[in-house]
Amino acid sequence: MVESERLKVLGKGPRREGPVAYWMSRDQRVDDNWSLAAAQEMALARKAPLAVLFCLVPAYKGASRESFAFMLGGLIETARELARRKIPLVFLRGDPAVEIPRWVGEGAVSVLFCDFDPLREKKRWQEAVASKIGIPLFEIDGHNVVPCRFASPKQEYAAYTFRPKMKRLLPRFLKEIPSVERHPFRWPDEKEGERSLKVLAESLALLPAPQAALGPPGALAARSRLARFLDEGLARYDERRNDPNGEGQSGLSPYLHFGQISAQRVAFEVSRADVADEAKEAFLEELVVRRELADNFCLHNDAYDRFEGFPDWARKTLDDHRGDERPFLYDLPALEAARTGDPLWNAAQRQMVLRGRMQGWLRMYWAKKILEWSPSPEEALERAVGLNDRYELDGRDPNGYAGIAWSLGGVHDRAWPERPVFGKVRYMNLAGARRKFDVDAFCRSIPPFE
Ligand SMILES: Cc1cc2nc3c(=O)[nH]c(=O)nc-3n(C[C@H](O)[C@H](O)[C@H](O)COP(=O)(O)OP(=O)(O)OC[C@H]3O[C@@H](n4cnc5c(N)ncnc54)[C@H](O)[C@@H]3O)c2cc1C
Structure with missing residues (x-):
């Protein structure tokens, strides 16, 4: 049974007979998927067929071709797994605000489910779909362990205000997720799933293989990465995660971003693991508190990727330092080509471009240097968001917008001693990095661009 706290009614309509559909977007998996489980629950109750829809938006946010290939x-894999459970995956391409209502109308669908997503384009598509389909549209939050709208009704100031709420609610939501059964009521057009699978395979064949450094995409690969x-x-997560020379992090973020694995599953397995509490707590702080705080930020702050989205104190201090002389100014092509005077920054940028994933600690350093080297905070923000969205496999995610807003604009952070360019926004430099880890070894480990 899907908890009512995960549900929001986005659109209403008269009750009528007909198939049930789930518009999958952010949670691209079969197992541990609350939206799919809710859609099947309703289809079974109504003795109705069930289909899953996916609408690909070409060139979404300039994402790299490797990111599309990963998705x-x-x-x-998801389509094949659905086919085994007699549920077709219908693959559409184009503007979801047009394609979803068209397909829903043609298939005489009676109810549509969709994923929760706090990003503005996704909210706009959902609003447009809800206004056109004339049937109920139910949003289910299966991306967050604690449903985002329920966790907090407002933008949280920082992790320390959000953490106690999450700690209180987590035991209630950290539990098993209903599984999706073989569906007994057949979709009217039995070939629809097969046709979509063929188009998916043809589309994938046109793309470059995703970066091998990460491992293959998909739910199975995600599960084996979690097991490893x-x-x-x-x-040793709490000791090693900040060292760019080690493999201290989980590497799960691209799988979490595309919903190929459920954060609730990861949190559940981690909480039951036989390791010291400090390690588990350090990991759950990132996976649950920080990750869900990022969804909270984007849901309640529509300017999540703009200067206006920074807190008042940070905007004021950055305004006060607009006129400060920048030690170096680089243009976007120089940044993109990793041609700055800072070897660590260049190596981090190459790691992102070549491997699709920059190490976590480096992401902070990387973004802060862009602020230091850009003519204005607005331009720095635009560059950091653009590069992150393009090259990170896990980009185009609330975590990215929150992480960049933290680095450049003090979001979820506090004021620090004042200094040029940054004002009171926390500063990081190469000397500090050298005290933390072997910078030269890291730089040597990332090959130059060809
Ligand atoms: C400037 C900047 C940009 C970032 N861009 C992205 C992005 O585009 N996509 C993205 O998913 N994360 C982003 N992060 C957050 C974080 O750096 C990555 O999630 C993490 O490094 C991914 O590696 P991992 O899965 O091995 O993480 P692990 O350390 O193994 O953590 C497990 C999971 O916890 C979550 N997590 C970890 N650190 C954070 C954090 N600081 N904030 C929120 N959630 C966190 C992620 O879902 C991650 O997969 C960014 C951070 C900064 C400072």
Whole structure:
């Protein structure tokens, strides 16, 4: 039974007979998927067929072709898994605000479910779909362990205000997720799933393979990465996660971003692991508190990727330092090509472009340097968001917008001693990095661009 706290009614309509559909977007998996479980629950109660829809938006936010390949590779696995459970995955391409209502109308669908997503384009698509389909549209939050709208009704100031709420609510939501059964009521057009699978495979064949450094895409690969992390990484996560030379992090973010694995599943397995509490707590702080705080930020702050989205104190201090002389100014092509005077920054940028994933600690350093080297905070923000969305496999995610807003605009952070350019926004430099880890070894480990 899906908890009512995960549900929001986005659109109403008269009750009528007909198939049930789930518009999958952010949670691209079969297992541990609350939206799919809710859609099947309703389809079974109504003795109705069930289909899953996916609408691909070409060139979404300038994402790299490798990111599309990672997503499509995972979707093919999802489509096959759905087919085994007699549920077709229908693959559409174009503007969801047009394609979803068209398909829903043609298929005489009676109820549509969708994923929760706090980003503005997604909210706009959902609003447009809700206004056109004339049937109920139900949003289910299966991306967050504690449903985002329920966790807090307002923008949280910082992790310390959000953490106690999450700690209180987590035991209630950290539990098993209903599984999706073989569906007994057949979709009217039995070939629809097969046709979509063919188009998916053809689309994938046109794209470059995703970066091998990460491993293959998909739910199976995500599960095996989690299993490896539980065996080899979790116990020392709290000591090793900030060292760019080690493999201290889980590497799960691209799988979490595309919903190829459920954060609730990861949190559940981690909470039951036989390792010291400090390691588990350090990991759950990132996976649950920080990740869900990022969804909270984007849901309640529509300017999540703009200067206006920064807190008052940070805007004021950055305004006060607009006129400060920048030690170096680089243009976007120089940044993109990793041609700055800072070897660590260049290596971090190359790591992102070549491997699709920059190490976590470096992401903070990378973004802060862009602020230092850009003519204005607005331009720095636009550059950081653009590069992050384009090259990170896990980009285009609330975590990215919150992480960049933290680095450049003090979101979820506090004021620090004042200094040029940054004002009271926390500063980081190369000397500090050298005290933390072997910077030269890291730089040597990332090959130059060809
Ligand atoms: C400037 C900047 C940009 C970032 N861009 C992105 C992005 O585009 N996409 C993205 O998913 N994360 C982003 N992060 C957050 C974080 O750096 C990555 O989630 C993490 O490094 C991914 O590696 P991992 O899965 O091995 O993480 P682990 O350390 O193994 O953590 C497990 C999971 O916890 C979550 N998590 C970890 N750190 C954070 C954090 N600081 N904030 C929110 N959630 C966190 C992620 O979902 C991550 O997969 C960004 C951070 C900064 C400072």
